[in-house]
Amino acid sequence: MPRPLILVTLAVSLVLLASTTVNAHNITRILAKHPQFSTFNHYLTLTHLAAEINRRQTITVLALDNSAMSSLISKQLSVYTIRNVLSLHILVDYFGSKKLHQITNGTELTATMFQATGSASGASGYVNITDLKGGKVAFGAAEDNDGKFDAVYVKSLEEIPYNISILQISQPLNSPEAEAPTAAPTLNVTAIMSKQGCKAFSDLLIASGAHTTFEENVDGGxxxxxxxxxxxxxxxxxxxxxxxxxKVSLLLYHGIPVYQSLQMLKTSNGIMNTLATDGAKKYDFTVQNDGEEVTLETKVTTAKVTGTVKDEEPLVVYKINKVLLPRELFKAVPEKKAPAPKGEKEVADGPDAESPSDDSDDQTADDNNGVGEMDGGRLALVALSLFFGVGMFV
Incomplete structure (x- = not known):
C-alpha cells in the first residue's frame, strides 16, 4: 500500500476513534435534556441503575415520563423493589425505533437487567415486544400476561446505534415477581473486610468509631x-x-462516598473526594491507571489496588498495598532533585517523609491525568494534522 494511502487510512481511523470516545453514553445527562423524565432519571440514580446502564455497551432503556412514574410510586414500593421494577424496563439488547417495526414474525422476547439479577424465575425477567396492526408496538412482561400488553411505544428520545437507545413507553410494565417485597441487602462493611484479609483495618474502624460513617454511606454508594x-x-x-x-480522618480517607467499579476507576482518572473531605480540608487523592493497574496518589504515598474484596452495588471494597497517607496529616514527598555534587550527602526519603506534620497547608493536587491519555478532541486534531500532511506526499 502506498505511503500516502496508509496515512489517509490512519487519519480516518483516528477520527473514528475520537468520535467513539466523544459518544460514550451517559443516561443521566441524556435524560436531563428531557425534564418530563426527571422522576425516572432520579430513580435510576437512586437505585444505582444509571451506573449499570452506563457500563454496558449495548442497552435499550424503556423510559417513563413523570405521569407514568407517578402510578408506580403510588404503590409505595421500597427503593429496592423499585430497582427490580425499573430493571425490567432496561433491555440488554439494542432496539431502535426502526428495529421495533422490523421484528421477525412480529414478536420477540428479550432479556432485561431484571433477568440478570438472578432474582427472576422462569420468563419473568423477559419482555415481550410485539408489532401490532396500525404501526403500534406493544410491550409487556413475559410472565403470564395472557396476551395482554401493559404499554405501547410512544417515541424515541435518543439513539446511538448500536450502543444505546432510549424509547418512551406509555405505562410501567406490570410484573408481580418484580414488585414482590425486596429486603435491603445486608452489607456489613467491617464484617466483609474481616473475612477477606482486612481484619486489622476493620478493627481500627470499629475502635475509632469511624465504622458508623462507612455504614451510613452504604445505601447511597x-x-x-x-x-x-x-x-x-x-x-x-x-x-x-x-x-x-x-485517626478518624485517616480511616475516613480510605472511603469514597460513591460506588466505583474497577472499570469506572480505570475510566474516570482524576481527583476523588473522600469521606474525610470537609471544606478546606480537602483530604482527596488522585486515581491513575496504567493499563490494568490502578493506583491512588496522595502526594505523600502511592498505593496500588491489588484485588477486590467485595463488589455488590452499592458497595465495593478493594485491597491496597499501602496505607493511604493524606497530605493534611503527613509530610508530602519532595519532588526528585538533581543528584547532589560529590562530597555532599543526599537526603534520602526515609521514614521522616511519612511522619505526622504540623503543617496543615493544603497543596494543590495534580490535575494531570497521566501522559499518554488523549480525549476525543485531541485525537481529532491529531487526525486532521495527519490528513492535511498527506497533501505533501500526493
Whole structure:
C-alpha cells in the first residue's frame, strides 16, 4: 500500500476513534435534556441503575415520563423493589425505533437487567415486544400476561446505534415477581473486610468509631480501599502517634462516598473526594491507571489496588498495598532533585517523609491525568494534522 494511502487510512481511523470516545453514553445527562423524565432519571440514580446502564455497551432503556412514574410510586414500593421494577424496563439488547417495526414474525422476547439479577424465575425477567396492526408496538412482561400488553411505544428520545437507545413507553410494565417485597441487602462493611484479609483495618474502624460513617454511606454508594493486615500491622507505630481526630480522618480517607467499579476507576482518572473531605480540608487523592493497574496518589504515598474484596452495588471494597497517607496529616514527598555534587550527602526519603506534620497547608493536587491519555478532541486534531500532511506526499 502506498505511503500516502496508509496515512489517509490512519487519519480516518483516528477520527473514528475520537468520535467513539466523544459518544460514550451517559443516561443521566441524556435524560436531563428531557425534564418530563426527571422522576425516572432520579430513580435510576437512586437505585444505582444509571451506573449499570452506563457500563454496558449495548442497552435499550424503556423510559417513563413523570405521569407514568407517578402510578408506580403510588404503590409505595421500597427503593429496592423499585430497582427490580425499573430493571425490567432496561433491555440488554439494542432496539431502535426502526428495529421495533422490523421484528421477525412480529414478536420477540428479550432479556432485561431484571433477568440478570438472578432474582427472576422462569420468563419473568423477559419482555415481550410485539408489532401490532396500525404501526403500534406493544410491550409487556413475559410472565403470564395472557396476551395482554401493559404499554405501547410512544417515541424515541435518543439513539446511538448500536450502543444505546432510549424509547418512551406509555405505562410501567406490570410484573408481580418484580414488585414482590425486596429486603435491603445486608452489607456489613467491617464484617466483609474481616473475612477477606482486612481484619486489622476493620478493627481500627470499629475502635475509632469511624465504622458508623462507612455504614451510613452504604445505601447511597460506597467505595472502600482497604490496606491488608500485614500493611496495617506495619503502620501501627505511626498510627499510635496520631490524635483521636487524626485517626478518624485517616480511616475516613480510605472511603469514597460513591460506588466505583474497577472499570469506572480505570475510566474516570482524576481527583476523588473522600469521606474525610470537609471544606478546606480537602483530604482527596488522585486515581491513575496504567493499563490494568490502578493506583491512588496522595502526594505523600502511592498505593496500588491489588484485588477486590467485595463488589455488590452499592458497595465495593478493594485491597491496597499501602496505607493511604493524606497530605493534611503527613509530610508530602519532595519532588526528585538533581543528584547532589560529590562530597555532599543526599537526603534520602526515609521514614521522616511519612511522619505526622504540623503543617496543615493544603497543596494543590495534580490535575494531570497521566501522559499518554488523549480525549476525543485531541485525537481529532491529531487526525486532521495527519490528513492535511498527506497533501505533501500526493
Amino acid at each position: 460506597l467505595t472502600v480501599f482497604c490496606p491488608t493486615d500485614p500493611v496495617v500491622n506495619g503502620f501501627m507505630p505511626k498510627y499510635k502517634n496520631l490524635t483521636a481526630p487524626q
